[in-house]
Amino acid sequence: RGMIIAVDGPSGSGKSSTARGVADRLGLRFLDTGATYRAVTWSAIEHGLDLDDTAAVAQRARELRLELSTDPLNQFVIADGTDVTAAIREPRISERVSKIATNLDVRKELIRRQREIIDEAQPSGGIVVEGRDIATVVATDAELKVLLTADQEARLARRGAELAVGSVTAEQLRDQIVRRDADDSTVADFQVASDGAVTIDSTDLSLEEVIDVISRLAKE
Ligand code: CDP
Numbered sequence: 001r002g003m004i005i006a007v008d009g010p011s012g013s014g015k016s017s018t019a020r021g022v023a024d025r026l027g028l029r030f031l032d033t034g035a036t037y038r039a040v041t042w043s044a045i046e047h048g049l050d051l052d053d054t055a056a057v058a059q060r061a062r063e064l065r066l067e068l069s070t071d072p073l074n075q076f077v078i079a080d081g082t083d084v085t086a087a088i089r090e091p092r093i094s095e096r097v098s099k100i101a102t103n104l105d106v107r108k109e110l111i112r113r114q115r116e117i118i119d120e121a122q123p124s125g126g127i128v129v130e131g132r133d134i135a136t137v138v139a140t141d142a143e144l145k146v147l148l149t150a151d152q153e154a155r156l157a158r159r160g161a162e163l164a165v166g167s168v169t170a171e172q173l174r175d176q177i178v179r180r181d182a183d184d185s186t187v188a189d190f191q192v193a194s195d196g197a198v199t200i201d202s203t204d205l206s207l208e209e210v211i212d213v214i215s216r217l218a219k220e
Contacts, residue, residue, distance in 0.1 A: 038097055
């Protein structure tokens with residue numbers, strides 16, 4: 001089979017751009033698992049569900065038709081026939097996604113789908129998978145496991161730069177990320193350090209530098 005590279009890390013650690021860059025550099029497919037949680041959040045809201053109704057939200061996750069592009073240079077997400085690529089990045093989704101991600105039946109369903117996508121990518125050489133629990137749960141057999149960290153100030157600054165065009169203030173953004181970190185910290189699988197994972201602190205590294213380090217490790 002092809003190679004699996006797991007890239008885990010918190011919001012703003014740069015894991016998305018990094019993982020995409022590594023996939024592009026090495027000619028691998030790319031899977032952003034966060035997008036699956038975001039798409040279910042979008043759909044649950046669209047259907048007017050009470051997000052605290054865990055059974056209803058899990059049912060929605062199972063019924064949702066989800067199409068994710070694994071082309072690192074052309075990412076899109078289609079949910080029940082609607083292109084939600086941009087919509088799932090909106091603050092209203094970011095604010096609610098942790099609630100959906102702590103729903104264990106949602107996780108079960110999305111992890112199943114993520115593994116399907118990973119299997120489908122094997123004939124084309126392999127895949128870089130980005131998320132929070134890839135090395136610990138989704139793909140424990142990954143050839144390379146990277147935990148990407150960055151101190152909180154650097155993470156807030158990166159997120160701020162990404163969202164500079166949006167309507168959120170720096171203050172609101174800080175609150176949102178600090179709150180999401182706290183919410184995400186209740187998911188047990190995010191706490192566990194994976195066996196054999198390489199930790200890379202990206203605080204003082206450029207995107208290119210982090211991509212270089214991971215690409216080199218992948219070729220070893
Ligand atoms: O880009 P950012 O790190 O801000 O978020 P993301 O990777 O799109 O993930 C959004 C949310 O989905 C996270 O805050 C987690 O609550 C959840 N998530 C998860 O539970 N498991 C994953 N493998 C990936 C994301």
